[in-house]
Amino acid sequence: MSVSPNFGPRPAGVRPSFVILHYxxxxxxxxxxxxxxxxxxxxAHWLISANGVAEALVDEEMRAWHAGVSAWRAHDNLNDVSIGIELDNPGPPGGSPPFPETQMAALEKLLAAIMERWAIxxxxxxxxSDVAPDRKVDPGEKFDWRRLARSGLSVWVDSEPSSVPAEDAATVAAFQRAARALGYRVEETSAMDDATRAVLTAFQRRFRPFEVGAPLCAEAVRQAEELAARWPVRR
Ligand SMILES: [Zn+2]
Structure with a gap:
């Protein structure tokens, strides 16, 4: 039984195949x-308190209302296909103070169970921020994605900060191609337009938290290409 009244049925025959993290x-x-x-x-389906208590608010079989207008790969409206987890974190935007150890441990336990349950x-x-890069920043650059990946609960490729901006047409096109292969919804315009800038910033929040808002660089392109190559799209 769902605790929250805010849910509906998923589309017929659809099972959750994504998990979306929020704060x-x-x-x-x-x-x-x-x-x-x-x-x-x-x-959201789950709310995890700062001291590590995970409360179920909506049954995972049902469609909760956490992602809003969103897109990833061929999917529009990620609420149809995802499970939403809210992390208790007061902000400010970017996610501060850092997510406590007890909360991260609870999240890892819950994620492992969800991924097992639904083969995600x-x-x-x-x-x-990955699925709504033009309007959302959560769970923010303070969230430790590398830690999740170490436990097989996310993906990660190490990288270095870069002080050499590269926003020429060829580099921008390469970034757009790699980001798209990864799942971000971006057109291959070869121009650093508003949509591409938003996707770059979302990518930095996920994978280059030391330079959120910095210009594009060749190292970010390399990192996106390696991520897309190591985790090719399955669905
Ligand atoms: Zn959110």
């Missing part, structure tokens, strides 16, 4: 109340 950006009690308020029209591969564990 609440408000105190725990307020976040819980909002996720259960019929007026708010938002919800590690490349399908995503940030809200």
């Amino acid at each position: 609440t950006e408000m105190p725990l009690a307020a976040a819980r109340a909002r996720l259960c308020d019929p007026e708010a029209q938002v919800s 591969p590690p490349e399908n564990i995503l940030a809200h």
Whole structure:
């Protein structure tokens, strides 16, 4: 039985194949109340408190309302195909203070169970900012994706910061191609347009947290290409 009234059926025959991570950006009690308020029209399947208590708010079989307008690979409207997890973290945008150890341990335990239950591969564990790069920043650059990947719960390729911006047409096109192969919804325009800038910043939040907002560089392209090559699209 779902605790929150904010859910509906998934499309016929659709099972969850993605997990989307969020942070609440408000105190725990307020976040819980909002996720259960019929007026708010938002919800998530799980809410994990800063001290590591995971509460189920919506049954995983059902469609919760956490992703909003969103896209990844061929999917529009990620709520249809995903399980949403809200992490209790007051913000500010970017996610600070850092997510506590107890909360990360609880998340790892929950993620492993969800991935087992629904046969979800590690490349399908995503940030809200990945699927809505023009309007969302959560769970932010303070969130430790590398740690999740070490436990097989996400994907990761190490990289170095770069001080050499490279936003010429060829480098931008290479980034757009690699980001698209990874799953980001971006057109191959060869131009650093607003949509591409938003995807670059989302990519940095995930994989280059030491330079969020920096210009494109060849190292970011290499990293995106290696990620796409190591975790090719399965669905
Ligand atoms: Zn979110």
